[in-house]
Structure formats: structure tokens, C-alpha cells
Amino acid sequence: MDNDLHLLGNPTVYCCLVAIVWAGADRSREVPSLDAHNSEGTSFVDAPLPDYADAPRPWKRSKQRDKTRQWIASLGASILLLIIVLSPPIPQSLNSQLPTPNSMTKIADLRKNYTQAGLLESDVVANPFEQFKLWFEQAVAADILEPNAMTLATVTAEGKPSARVVLLKAVDDRGFVFYTNYNSQKGVELQNCPYAALVFLWGDLERQVRIEGRVELVSESEATEYFHSRPASSQLGAWASEQSAIIHDRFVLEQRLQQLETEYQNREIPKPPYWGGVRVIPQEIEFWQGRPSRLHDRLRYQLVAGKWQIDRLAP
Ligand SMILES: Cc1cc2nc3c(=O)[nH]c(=O)nc-3n(C[C@H](O)[C@H](O)[C@H](O)COP(=O)(O)O)c2cc1C
Ligand SMILES: Cc1ncc(COP(=O)(O)O)c(C=O)c1O
Known part of the structure; x- marks a missing residue:
């Protein structure tokens, strides 16, 4: 039961942390969204492709927001790293320790020759x-x-x-x-x-x-x-x-x-x-x-x- 609660084995913990890192990562080189482009009054079909170097960048975030996101991302990454480093190995259940069955076993061929000792009347x-x-x-x-x-x-x-x-x-x-x-x-x-x-x-x-x-x-x-x-x-x-x-x-x-x-x-x-x-x-x-x-x-x-x-x- 305890194994199920272990952080390292819990996929939810991983998903949350990866989401935090992803959300916080610097994505300032993203292309403008269609909405952002359309908001300038040009229809999507007619619009020329944006020139990235000179394009207006309504999506650009403030430096303060970028810093906060980067800080969240590094915090998430550090927690992820800490969990991996500090978590003891997960004890495996008996089922996962059992050897893989060999479906080729021919039961009729299983036999052992007994050679260790004898039992004489004088032995007992x-x-x-x-x-x-x-x-x-x-x-x-x-x-x-x-x-x-x-x-x-x-x-x-x-x-x-x-x-x-x-x-x-x-x-x-x-x-x-x-x-x-x-x-x-x-x-x-x-x-x-x-x-x-x-x-x-x-x-x-x-x-x-x-x-x-x-x-x-x-x-x-x-x-x-x-x-x-x-x-x-x-x-x-x-x-x-x-x-x-x-x-x-x-x-x-x-x-x-x-x-x-x-x-x-x-x-x-x-x-x-x-x-x-x-x-x-x-x-x-x-x-x-x-x-x-x-x-x-x-x-x-x-x-x-x-x-x-x-x-x-x-x-
Ligand atoms: C290694 C081993 C030792 C066992 N020792 C006992 C025992 O000493 N007494 C007992 O009542 N059941 C013991 N059991 C459980 C019995 O095998 C059996 O499942 C239980 O007694 C019910 O049997 P019954 O429904 O035929 O009365 C043992 C099982 C194993 C595998
Ligand atoms: C149901 C049950 N009763 C009694 C015994 C007897 O052994 P112990 O007295 O050591 O529990 C066993 C042993 O496995 C058992 O399974």
C-alpha cells in the first residue's frame, strides 16, 4: 500500500511539475497567434506572412512577467530533481519480482536423478x-x-x-x-x-x-x-x-x-x-x-x- 503513495512512483506529481516547468519556460520566440494577427483587421486568408524581425509584437511579455515565469520554471525543475535524487528505490511487489514464465516448459521432461545418499537398515x-x-x-x-x-x-x-x-x-x-x-x-x-x-x-x-x-x-x-x-x-x-x-x-x-x-x-x-x-x-x-x-x-x-x-x- 505504501508503495502506491511514493512520490517517485506517482505520475500526477510528474505531470504537475512538468506543467509548471513548461508554463514557466521562456517562449518569447513564439509565432504570433492567428487572433493577434487578425485583430489588426486583415482577413486571415489575405494576410501576408509576418516578417518576424520587424513584426509588431503584441504578444511580447513584460520583463517582470518573464522573470517570474523563469523563476517558477527553475523552482519546478529543482523540485523535480530533488524528488528524483532523494527518493529511495521503490520496493517492488512480489508479482513484479517473479521470474518471467517460460511458456516452452515441457512438464513431462522435468525430472531429477537422486544421487545424494542411501538408506540402509543399518542406518536407522x-x-x-x-x-x-x-x-x-x-x-x-x-x-x-x-x-x-x-x-x-x-x-x-x-x-x-x-x-x-x-x-x-x-x-x-x-x-x-x-x-x-x-x-x-x-x-x-x-x-x-x-x-x-x-x-x-x-x-x-x-x-x-x-x-x-x-x-x-x-x-x-x-x-x-x-x-x-x-x-x-x-x-x-x-x-x-x-x-x-x-x-x-x-x-x-x-x-x-x-x-x-x-x-x-x-x-x-x-x-x-x-x-x-x-x-x-x-x-x-x-x-x-x-x-x-x-x-x-x-x-x-x-x-x-x-x-x-x-x-x-x-x-
Ligand atoms: C506452509 C503452510 C502452512 C500452513 N499451516 C497451517 C496450519 O498449521 N494450520 C492450519 O489450520 N492451516 C495451515 N495452513 C493453511 C491450510 O493449508 C489450509 O488452507 C487451511 O487450513 C484450510 O484448510 P481446510 O479448508 O481444508 O480445513 C498452512 C498453509 C501453508 C501453505
Ligand atoms: C491458518 C493457520 N493456522 C495455524 C497455523 C499454524 O502455525 P502458527 O501457529 O505458527 O501460526 C498456520 C500456519 O501457517 C496457519 O496458516
Whole structure:
């Protein structure tokens, strides 16, 4: 928004200043206007062309007026120059920073051969949560963008799959936790069918982790503690957004947020009753490492009679 108000980017400012400079410029060598010529009683058609050197110069301005115009012109030019020199570069919007799309991309030809590492049975630990934490720390160390972003798949009332990305916020031997609005599409789907699948893609490490299992809600006290650890703006966002509902426009959200900001200016923001954590309690966790020739490594942990069993799956 601020960008639009920037002087350097404002064409009106330029037009005004150029108009000032133009209006003030010395144009004393202008030809006489037709009106001025006709005012001497000669018809336009019959009139001889004026001799500029000797022609009467009714349009000639007084020296005082000329000086004032020149002064205005130099003032306009100086302001224009000052704006250009002093204006910081205009921050570009994301849209104008995006690379120009190459319409020649042949999607079917996009592929990568995975060569970085292998995953042997001897490389992994017996507890899949510990193995996950090890890989997660390696993803963090590799500077992967949002390493805790994971695709969450749920099932609709009609038995159709439905997926979106959420953020992992906690993991321990009980499971994998994310936070959301319980009245959202995913929230309603999980109430109807309390099973979910999670997928992490850590592309720079040529790794994928798949998790499947039952879900449970985290305790109110755990959810409240996490809610209050979030930035105040995110806490208000949870109140402002009726997640997954159709809204008229963006203004609806911004207006709600503004009202909430005023309402909770000097007060603690309570956790909305419909907002909290969901824990996916895994029945299966698969660690996938990309290998050449599409002969990837897949090690799957499965909970069998309370014990984690590890199997290698064909890629
Ligand atoms: C990187 C990323 C992280 C996200 N994290 C969350 C999250 O932790 N919780 C959440 O409710 N939505 C999150 N979202 C938004 C969801 O993808 C989704 O748009 C929203 O939850 C509504 O989904 P639903 O209508 O299927 O319930 C995230 C989106 C992205 C792209
Ligand atoms: C709508 C929504 N809710 C919750 C979250 C969870 O993350 P955080 O608690 O860091 O805001 C996200 C993350 O993107 C989100 O988009």
C-alpha cells in the first residue's frame, strides 16, 4: 500500500511539475497567434506572412512577467530533481519480482536423478520418532524452507480424499501435532473420520516421510499454552477467520481484525473454543530416500502388537 503513495512512483506529481516547468519556460520566440494577427483587421486568408524581425509584437511579455515565469520554471525543475535524487528505490511487489514464465516448459521432461545418499537398515534407529527427529534436524541444518510444513490428508463424509499443508508444532512418542480451527473443513472431516495421513517433502535432501494413523485432540491446557506462545496478530487471526467458510471479500477479514485489535488492545487474548491441536498417532511411518534409476530406498515402520517392525518396500 505504501508503495502506491511514493512520490517517485506517482505520475500526477510528474505531470504537475512538468506543467509548471513548461508554463514557466521562456517562449518569447513564439509565432504570433492567428487572433493577434487578425485583430489588426486583415482577413486571415489575405494576410501576408509576418516578417518576424520587424513584426509588431503584441504578444511580447513584460520583463517582470518573464522573470517570474523563469523563476517558477527553475523552482519546478529543482523540485523535480530533488524528488528524483532523494527518493529511495521503490520496493517492488512480489508479482513484479517473479521470474518471467517460460511458456516452452515441457512438464513431462522435468525430472531429477537422486544421487545424494542411501538408506540402509543399518542406518536407522529402532524408534521411528527418534529417526524422524534425526531427519528433521538434518532438514533444519540443510536450511530447507519450512521443514515443518507437511501435507495433511483427511477423508470427506463421502469417502473422498482431501489434502492441504499444515505446520508440525510438536512431536514426541505420542505423535505429530498441528494446530487448526476445529470447525474448518479438515476439522469437520477429522470428526467424521478420525484418521489422517501426513507427508513431509524435503526435496533438497531428496527425502520424503509418510505418516499414517488415528487422530486425537490435544488437551485444552496444551492447546492454550501453545496458543499464547503465538504472536498476538496470529492469535487475533484465529478469532477473525471463520476458517473454510465463504467470505464476501478480503475487507471482511481486515475489518474484523481491526475491531479485534481495538477490543484486545490491553487484554490477554483468550484461545477460541473452536481452535486447538490435533495429534496424529502413527500406525505407520515410512522414510524414503531418493536413489538413482528410480530404485529408491523405502524403510517402513509398522506398529505390530505394540512393537515397531521395520520392512523394506519396493520403490
Ligand atoms: C506452509 C503452510 C502452512 C500452513 N499451516 C497451517 C496450519 O498449521 N494450520 C492450519 O489450520 N492451516 C495451515 N495452513 C493453511 C491450510 O493449508 C489450509 O488452507 C487451511 O487450513 C484450510 O484448510 P481446510 O479448508 O481444508 O480445513 C498452512 C498453509 C501453508 C501453505
Ligand atoms: C491458518 C493457520 N493456522 C495455524 C497455523 C499454524 O502455525 P502458527 O501457529 O505458527 O501460526 C498456520 C500456519 O501457517 C496457519 O496458516
